[in-house]
Amino acid sequence: MTHYSKGVETRNLILLHSLELFSINGYDATSVAEICQHAEVSKGAFYHHFASKQDLFLALMTTWLEGVDGSFQATSKMAKSVPEALESMAQSTGGVFDALEGGFPILLEFWRQASRQPDIWERAVSPYRRYLDFFASIIKSGREEGAFDEALDDRHTARILMAVAMGLLLQASFDPDGADWQEVTQFGTRMLLRGMRSKQ
Amino acid sequence: MTHYSKGVETRNLILLHSLELFSINGYDATSVAEICQHAEVSKGAFYHHFASKQDLFLALMTTWLEGVDGSFQATSKMAKSVPEALESMAQSTGGVFDALEGGFPILLEFWRQASRQPDIWERAVSPYRRYLDFFASIIKSGREEGAFDEALDDRHTARILMAVAMGLLLQASFDPDGADWQEVTQFGTRMLLRGMRSKQ
Numbered sequence: 001m002t003h004y005s006k007g008v009e010t011r012n013l014i015l016l017h018s019l020e021l022f023s024i025n026g027y028d029a030t031s032v033a034e035i036c037q038h039a040e041v042s043k044g045a046f047y048h049h050f051a052s053k054q055d056l057f058l059a060l061m062t063t064w065l066e067g068v069d070g071s072f073q074a075t076s077k078m079a080k081s082v083p084e085a086l087e088s089m090a091q092s093t094g095g096v097f098d099a100l101e102g103g104f105p106i107l108l109e110f111w112r113q114a115s116r117q118p119d120i121w122e123r124a125v126s127p128y129r130r131y132l133d134f135f136a137s138i139i140k141s142g143r144e145e146g147a148f149d150e151a152l153d154d155r156h157t158a159r160i161l162m163a164v165a166m167g168l169l170l171q172a173s174f175d176p177d178g179a180d181w182q183e184v185t186q187f188g189t190r191m192l193l194r195g196m197r198s199k200q
Numbered sequence: 201m202t203h204y205s206k207g208v209e210t211r212n213l214i215l216l217h218s219l220e221l222f223s224i225n226g227y228d229a230t231s232v233a234e235i236c237q238h239a240e241v242s243k244g245a246f247y248h249h250f251a252s253k254q255d256l257f258l259a260l261m262t263t264w265l266e267g268v269d270g271s272f273q274a275t276s277k278m279a280k281s282v283p284e285a286l287e288s289m290a291q292s293t294g295g296v297f298d299a300l301e302g303g304f305p306i307l308l309e310f311w312r313q314a315s316r317q318p319d320i321w322e323r324a325v326s327p328y329r330r331y332l333d334f335f336a337s338i339i340k341s342g343r344e345e346g347a348f349d350e351a352l353d354d355r356h357t358a359r360i361l362m363a364v365a366m367g368l369l370l371q372a373s374f375d376p377d378g379a380d381w382q383e384v385t386q387f388g389t390r391m392l393l394r395g396m397r398s399k400q
Contacts, residue, residue, distance in 0.1 A: 026228065026312060026313070028226065028228050028229065029228065105308065105311075105312045106312075108305065108308050108309075108312075108370070109308075109309060109312065111305075111374050112226060112305045112306075112308075112309065112374075113226070115374055125374065125375065128371075128374075128375070153387065155379070156379075156383075156384050156387045156388070157387075157391070159368070159371060159379060159384050159388075160364060160368075160384070160387070160388040160391060162367060162371065163363065163364045163365075163366075163367025163368045163370075163371060163388065164360060164363045164364055164367060165363075165367065166363075166366070166367035166370050166371070167362060167363025167364060167365065167366035167367035167370075168359070168360075168363045170308070170363075170366050170367075170370075171328075171359060171362065171363060171366070174311050174312075174315055174325065174328075175325065175328070179355070179356075179359060183356075184356050184359050184360070187353065187356045187357075187360070188356070188359075188360040188363065190395075191357070191360060191392065191395035191396065192391065192392070192395055193395070194394065194395040195390075195391035195392055195393070195394040195395030195396075196391065196395075
């Protein structure tokens with residue numbers, strides 16, 4: 001029992017310290033040796049928990065996106081209509097921005113690296129595809145409930161919503177004081193919703 | 201005269217080979233020594249033309265965005281109305297996508313690095329601010345000609361247009377075969393324009 005808890009603790013220490021080092025120095029410039037040194041764990045312990053630095057990053061990404069998923073699912077279930085659900089998601093992005101702002105550029109750096117390695121690329125890009133499916137299905141429901149133009153292409157619309165989300169995270173991460181990004185997100189959501197509404 | 205031409209040629213050789221190396225290995229992992237080796241120029245010649253690797257990257261970025269600027273300005277002048285100008289810009293993004301697709305992730309990597317160095321940060325982020333001003337002024341004209349809702353916030357709207365552009369470039373760069381990105385861009389532009397139109 002104690003041994004099990006210690007394992008969990010070691011794993012969490014590695015996750016915590018690697019996130020900090022990745023944020024400060026980037027993914028590429030951070031070595032496993034450095035992570036071990038900061039987390040005060042041996043290389044043996046590291047490789048007991050993670051097969052590689054990439055494997056560690058994928059674990060970080062999963063933990064990180066699970067929070068976003070949970071918040072999106074909850075919001076989506078509570079809303080009375082699809083437009084309301086999308087507006088609530090935009091309103092709840094305050095937390096998403098805080099969580100992703102620092103992490104998003106590192107995710108991009110990781111993606112750039114992973115794009116040249118087919119074996120890890122599929123795992124790395126899977127959350128993107130999952131969000132695309134999630135938004136496409138929400139838009140389909142919106143069309144079915146008559147809130148959106150019935151001729152709207154679900155997947156194209158989902159790609160535009162993803163583009164706005166990614167593009168705002170990018171701008172917020174390199175120009176945090178350039179605007180109230182939470183306000184810009186809500187403004188943009190209302191603008192997109194007007195563009196998606198039924199032609200009258 | 202010969203000496204001058206040779207200088208221009210050397211500079212171009214460095215720009216060409218560094219772009220290739222940055223695209224393959226990323227900004228961080230490419231050293232000045234490697235660039236010199238591939239371009240077959242001496243380190244002395246390199247530092248005659250560029251103060252640093254960052255300086256070289258800023259020169260690449262400038263050359264690269266000048267093409268986009270030229271195409272946007274031309275399109276914008278030829279259009280009969282602001283909505284038409286924005287649609288034409290979206291249609292002309294085929295070339296922009298080709299030019300930026302490989303370069304955009306490297307630009308992001310450079311930005312991540314530059315964000316920690318105040319001295320080069322302002323130069324690195326200036327094209328972003330320039331595009332923001334450009335789009336905000338176009339939207340203002342659209343409001344003035346009555347094509348857009350008169351209460352539309354110009355800068356917020358510009359941030360959303362920039363977000364869509366950046367987010368689509370991102371998706372196109374890591375998932376090039378996932379969609380016809382040119383078609384998605386035109387689809388998104390029409391959707392945004394519907395969202396920006398005067399409330400009837």
